[in-house]
Amino acid sequence: MMMKKSYMPLLTACVMVAFLLLTACSSSSKSSSESSSSPSATPTASASTAKASFPRTIASGDGKQVTIAKKPEKVALVHWGLTEDFLSFEVPSIAVALPFTEKQSQMGSELYKPYTSKYKDITIVGENTEVNLEKLLQYAPDLIIAGTETNKKVADQLSKIAPTVFLDETKMDVWNDWPGVMTKFGEMLGQEDLAKQAIEKFTTAFAQAKDQLKGVEGTVAYAQVREKNMWLQGTKYAGHYYEPLGLKPPEQANGEGAELSLEGLTKINPDYIFLGYFNYTDKSLPALADEWEKTDVWKSLKAVKANHVYKMDGSIAYGFGPISRLYGVNAIVSALKK
Template structure:
């Protein structure tokens, strides 16, 4: 009987060895994060950390994913179609009026030619920072129509976006620096149709959905603001207040406010086209509501030409002044024509005028 069970110790030893090997295998898999809870926890922590940082919000991630899938792509440019081989990581915009349009998109790095000096730039304002802070690297390569080609070359963009008129002087040199797309300013109507410009830049960058989402959000806010002002009666005049002069901004330029908010412009051609305006000219229009867009709003060391009017009897007899319907705003932003400017302006103007509408 004993001989029949001589194999038993060997069998037990073999079974113990198999159990130990199985346990080691499980430990190795779990330590490497494949494929259980350890891997899931690591991925969740990474996603949460990026989202908390702000640069990888769901919208930004969608923009990056959309753009990566969109290349190579061929886009329309003045002088002929241009092929962009892959998603650009460094984009330079040389038309000073395209700054806030570019800020809407998911970008790793961007360079700008600004409307004014860097000190006067809107990049540091709360409205712009919400977008600018998502871009890790921002460079300044020009002011107004002047582009610093040395700074541009040193920046080393993958893609340049320019305007055919505003950047006319430097267009021949740009293609030597990087792939360049030139927007036809008149055809796109960049000065009074920011939605068309944003749509075109979205097409250039392969981020059409980002453009569409921003425009849809704006239109929703515009409709709500218009409803707030439905009871407002009388004419509204917008003045661009500089240090040595004042300009009436016409309804042709401020379509977002006049058509979009349902406001009534001053009568006559001047109410449509706008013009440089004297105090006597303003008195002739005598609007019911007066919005003063100060260009010294954020820098009180600069002068405001309307300050010379305020002790005048003519000023004091204006309907808007007598009725307390004069509103001071940041003229550089509220009277700007870009997407961030106009979205901010709709809120500022509707908030200011809604009290008078009740």
């Protein structure tokens, strides 16, 4: 009995320690399980892209297989029309070619700021189809992204500067298929998850816009307003502002559209007119619509009589890529939503 009495405290202590250890392990396991299943613990795009595997081999539009040895830290996009598609991705440093001069571009605008502010530096290496090879060489990119048609003249020189992946513009409509372009960018950069998230963000915004525009009846015309010309934006280049939003184009807008005269506009006589001014931010520059608005012919239009004429920045709204198109969609919804 004396022996039982002396060992009981020790036995009890051992049981208690084992119990506590078991409880701690169970609690830890449960906590870990709960953490991994909670929304806040879902891996972010940054976390998933950080684990992207390199080297990786990409099928280039020029028929070659391009090996990207490591995760690119400096990327040059020399296709002037695809900058917006590229700005959703996470790269420390980028170089881009712009449609116009840097002063005329949107790179420093408030519209682009949420996208451009994350980059350590942005270098301009060209305007439109002209690539400044000297500046590009000085920039020393890890990867160059180009178009088979847009950058055809300098294709051989690009490949000598850095690994170059071409988008095949004979097979891909890079001007309108921005989801396809962004998917390809994600593949090159090892940021497939980020591409999916960005595409979902923009497509959701478009879908919500369509829902807000239910009940809009009649035809909608989008015009590009220049100093001495006005152009009806056709479904080929502005189709995203028609059917995807549930809006009806005038018959004359099917296809590429056409240059407008005031008399021609009266024949179309749309129910709604959006004037996309290219002097929107600088009113000191002339615009043809300013002259038309003074005439009785203009005042006889259905849209004018119903006060259904709206102004927006055409240099953005008629641009290429999701950022510009989202601007245009927001402007349209703001004007037309019931």
